Amino acid sequence: MVDLFVDRVLVKNNKDQDELDTEREIVMRLQNRILMLFFASAACETCQQFAPTLSDFFKQLTDEFYVDRSAQLVLLYISLDQSEEQQESFLKELPKKCLFLAYEDPYRRELEVMFNVEELPTVVVLRPDCSVLVPNAVDEILNLGTRCYRNWREAAELIDRNFMLNEDFEEKSMRSFSDPVRRLKYKVEDEKKKNKKNKKRRGWGGGGDEGVEADRRGDDKEGGGSPW
Known part of the structure; x- marks a missing residue:
């Protein structure tokens, strides 16, 4: 041609x-x-x-x-x-x-x-x-x-x-054989990001019950509780 x-x-x-x-x-x-x-x-x-x-x-x-x-x-x-x-x-x-x-x-x-x-x-x-x-x-x-x-x-x-x-x-459930791998990869990365965020929050004392409890213990040590 x-x-x-x-x-x-x-x-x-x-x-x-x-x-x-x-x-x-x-x-x-x-x-x-x-x-x-x-x-x-x-x-x-x-x-x-x-x-x-x-x-x-x-x-x-x-x-x-x-x-x-x-x-x-x-x-x-x-x-x-x-x-x-x-x-x-x-x-x-x-x-x-x-x-x-x-x-x-x-x-x-x-x-x-x-x-x-x-x-x-x-x-x-x-x-x-x-x-x-x-x-x-x-x-x-x-x-x-x-x-x-x-x-x-x-x-x-x-x-x-x-x-x-x-x-x-x-008509096919997946467009390529690598789709499941990519999805798993992104899922793992998302979980890692979430864990990092939770650790940072705990470090700041602003995340979860553990952070609140730590603040309370700190107040007691500094004499922030009742004088009696």
């Missing part, structure tokens, strides 16, 4: 539209990930209708609000818009973590031919080795939602298989 874009400039769909323009940046962003190439146009009514669904799909798999760990998934918008203004307008409907090719980049049309895009919208799903996993995943995303990513992940044989949805984590 990296080979497809190693000499290209990918743009982030954030406010500053930061560019990934070095080989290292491209590799770090795309390596060992499933890539969704989203071919669409603002002039396409079906694309407009599908965009919110795709956006929610991607967010539920990559946004920290929904998952404890982001899926190994990249969304790249391949604009087939008729103008840069149309492209900018359509990008507002897509997640900020989405990437895209600049409107003036002719590689957009090359990719359209390369993957034989005949209808819009089209979502071509690629394995990390650039081979096609799903020629057009639009219907799959509409019908299965985030469940289809699990199928892709298994078929793509990604190295890291530790991704879980929040709901999967909530």
Whole structure:
């Protein structure tokens, strides 16, 4: 997959539209990930209708609000818009973590031919080795939602298989094997702190019956009792 874009400039769909323009940046962003190439146009009514669904799909798999760990998934918008203004307008409907090719980049049309895009919208799903996993995943995303990513992940044989949805984590009583150790550690530390506080209070004569009794004995020795 990296080979497809190693000499290209990918743009982030954030406010500053930061560019990934070095080989290292491209590799770090795309390596060992499933890539969704989203071919669409603002002039396409079906694309407009599908965009919110795709956006929610991607967010539920990559946004920290929904998952404890982001899926190994990249969304790249391949604009087939008729103008840069149309492209900018359509990008507002897509997640900020989405990437895209600049409107003036002719590689957009090359990719359209390369993957034989005949209808819009089209979502071509690629394995990390650039081979096609799903020629057009639009219907799959509409019908299965985030469940289809699990199928892709298994078929793509990604190295890291530790991704879980929040709901999967909530079904478990503990989030990690070290939780009981941490809890015991903090409990012991709390007990030590309490004991230290109690010792200080006794030393000041202000804590418990022993402190009061000590004060009484001191008063008797100093002649503070009855003269008779």
